[in-house]
Amino acid sequence: MARRGPRPGGADTRADILVAAERAFAEQGYDGATVRRIAATAGVDPSMINHHFGGKDELLMAVLELPMDPQPMVAAVLGASPTAPGAALLRRALAAWESGPGQLTIGMLRSSLHRDRTVGLVRQLLERRVLAPIMAEMTVPEAERPWRVSLLATQMLGLIMMRYVIRIEPLASADHDQIVTAVGPTIDRYLQGDVD
Amino acid sequence: MARRGPRPGGADTRADILVAAERAFAEQGYDGATVRRIAATAGVDPSMINHHFGGKDELLMAVLELPMDPQPMVAAVLGASPTAPGAALLRRALAAWESGPGQLTIGMLRSSLHRDRTVGLVRQLLERRVLAPIMAEMTVPEAERPWRVSLLATQMLGLIMMRYVIRIEPLASADHDQIVTAVGPTIDRYLQGDVD
Numbered sequence: 001m002a003r004r005g006p007r008p009g010g011a012d013t014r015a016d017i018l019v020a021a022e023r024a025f026a027e028q029g030y031d032g033a034t035v036r037r038i039a040a041t042a043g044v045d046p047s048m049i050n051h052h053f054g055g056k057d058e059l060l061m062a063v064l065e066l067p068m069d070p071q072p073m074v075a076a077v078l079g080a081s082p083t084a085p086g087a088a089l090l091r092r093a094l095a096a097w098e099s100g101p102g103q104l105t106i107g108m109l110r111s112s113l114h115r116d117r118t119v120g121l122v123r124q125l126l127e128r129r130v131l132a133p134i135m136a137e138m139t140v141p142e143a144e145r146p147w148r149v150s151l152l153a154t155q156m157l158g159l160i161m162m163r164y165v166i167r168i169e170p171l172a173s174a175d176h177d178q179i180v181t182a183v184g185p186t187i188d189r190y191l192q193g194d195v196d
Numbered sequence: 197m198a199r200r201g202p203r204p205g206g207a208d209t210r211a212d213i214l215v216a217a218e219r220a221f222a223e224q225g226y227d228g229a230t231v232r233r234i235a236a237t238a239g240v241d242p243s244m245i246n247h248h249f250g251g252k253d254e255l256l257m258a259v260l261e262l263p264m265d266p267q268p269m270v271a272a273v274l275g276a277s278p279t280a281p282g283a284a285l286l287r288r289a290l291a292a293w294e295s296g297p298g299q300l301t302i303g304m305l306r307s308s309l310h311r312d313r314t315v316g317l318v319r320q321l322l323e324r325r326v327l328a329p330i331m332a333e334m335t336v337p338e339a340e341r342p343w344r345v346s347l348l349a350t351q352m353l354g355l356i357m358m359r360y361v362i363r364i365e366p367l368a369s370a371d372h373d374q375i376v377t378a379v380g381p382t383i384d385r386y387l388q389g390d391v392d
Contacts, residue, residue, distance in 0.1 A: 029310055031227070111310045113361060114225055123362050131364070150358065150367035151378055157362075158354020162346060165309060166319050166353075168327070171346035182347055182391040186382045195378040 014052045016042040022063045026104045029111035030060060030118050061121050064108055070096070071133040078137035078191075086187030090180045097160060106164050126153065140192055151190040159183060210248045212238040217245075218259045222300045225307035226256060226314050257317050260304055266292070267329040274333035274387075282383030286376045293356060302360050322349065336388055347386040355379060 020041035024033035035056055039046040053059045073096065077088045096102045112118035131153060135145040159179070163171050171179075189195065216237035220229035231252055235242040249255045269292060273284045292298045308314035327349060331341040355375070359367050367375075385391065 113357070114307045114310055119362060123364060126362065126364065146366050147370075147374075147378075150364050153364060154354035154358045154367070154379070155351055155382070156354065157357050158350035158352065161309070161353050161357065162350045166315060166322065168319060168323065168346050168349060170342050171350070174343075178343075178392075182343075182386070183350070185385070186351070189381070190378070196374075 013042070013044050013048055017044060017049055017052060017059070018063060021059050022104060025060060025063055025111065026107040030056075030108075030115065031111075035059070057117065057121060060108070060112070060118065061125060064105065064112075064121070064125050070130050074133045074137055078134065078139075081139055084184070084188050085191055086184035087180050089187055090184055091176060093156065094176050094179065097164065103164075106160060109160070110165050138191065148190055148192075148195060151195060152187060155183065155186050155190065209238070209240050209244055213240060213245055213248060213255070214259060217255050218300060221256060221259055221307065222303040226252075226304075226311065227307075231255070253313060253317060256304070256308070256314065257321060260301070260308075260317070260321050266326050270329045270333055274330065274335075277335055280380070280384050281387055282380035283376050285383055286380055287372060289352065290372050290375065293360065299360075302356060305356070306361050334387065344386055344388075344391060347391060348383060351379065351382050351386065 017038065020038045021033070024038050024041065027033075033056075035049050036046050038059070039049055042048075049055075049059060053062055073092045074089075077092060078085055082088060097106060109122060112122045131146075131149045134149050134152065135142075138145050138148070140148065162168050163174075163179075213234065216234045217229070220234045220237065223229075229252075231245050232242050234255070235245055238244075245251075245255060249258055269288045270285075273281055273288060278284060293302060305318060308318045327342075327345045330345050330348065331338075334341050334344070336344065358364050359370075359375075
């Protein structure tokens with residue numbers, strides 16, 4: 001939807017900026033995306049980006065929140081307190097990563113790892129939006145949760161990077177069942193098995 | 197060691213270029229490092245880089261080979277055909293990653309993931325220099341090795357990224373014993389346990 005030029009701020013402006021920024025970060029990466037061009041795509045004045053978000057870092061943070069929210073998925077899988085949650089968690093995670101929003105999220109993750117500043121944002125986002133919701137649903141004693149959830153994070157991130165970014169075979173072409181069978185028990189052990 | 201200007205090529209020139217490039221890629225990343233500045237640091241004419249390596253991509257590839265060679269470690273650990281190789285492999289890998297060359301390797305890996313071209317180099321390097329040597333030492337039937345080794349790669353890469361790049365706690369501060377105890381059994385299962 002082309003717009004003719006700047007217009008006053010509002011809820012709609014914020015949403016338009018987010019849509020434009022999401023595409024810019026995914027296609028051009030953090031370094032390549034510019035506030036000026038995002039503003040132009042959204043049809044707003046660049047000052048609106050600072051007004052609504054504060055700056056490019058905060059915009060990336062807001063965008064990274066946008067594509068997928070893992071909380072409902074985590075609650076659905078772990079809230080039922082299954083004895084082997086790994087398979088269900090993986091199955092849902094694979095479907096989510098392979099959806100449009102998931103691919104955008106992986107693209108943005110990938111373009112955030114080479115700079116300390118953006119890695120800091122990724123860490124905050126991961127802790128607040130992924131690891132905290134998982135810890136909240138875990139049934140093991142609270143004191144064990146941070147360690148278990150960081151182990152879970154290693155396996156999940158490694159799977160994402162190797163399957164979707166580096167794309168080693170046969171992993172990149174493996175079907176979900178194969179991955180769930182092989183990696184599910186790892187997730188089960190990290191979440192509730194013997195790790196000490 | 198400062199040099200006064202260009203000098204003719206030779207084995208020494210190649211080594212000097214590699215040392216300069218290693219530092220440039222680690223400190224400035226793939227995008228920031230320039231052939232011109234690497235040549236200046238090495239005290240050679242920029243044409244010598246094309247002469248010896250072909251270009252910036254090939255230089256990165258050559259540099260990525262330089263810092264650490266996993267083959268002897270893999271042979272030492274897996275060559276003895278232990279029943280639980282995960283602990284020994286992890287213990288050696290953690291020590292290697294935390295050495296100077298290991299940190300350089302992680303820095304270069306980190307600065308290679310956001311571009312398709314450099315990711316392609318990482319994939320080749322990983323397959324040829326890490327996964328192939330591991331497969332050569334494995335005792336399970338050959339047909340199973342590519343799948344097992346890609347599972348191993350997911351766990352190892354995720355551990356590297358979460359501990360050294362994204363640095364989530366308590367993982368980033370965990371001591372080696374904790375990590376070996378928690379992750380060792382995962383490696384054992386991926387290398388020789390039930391994954392189908």
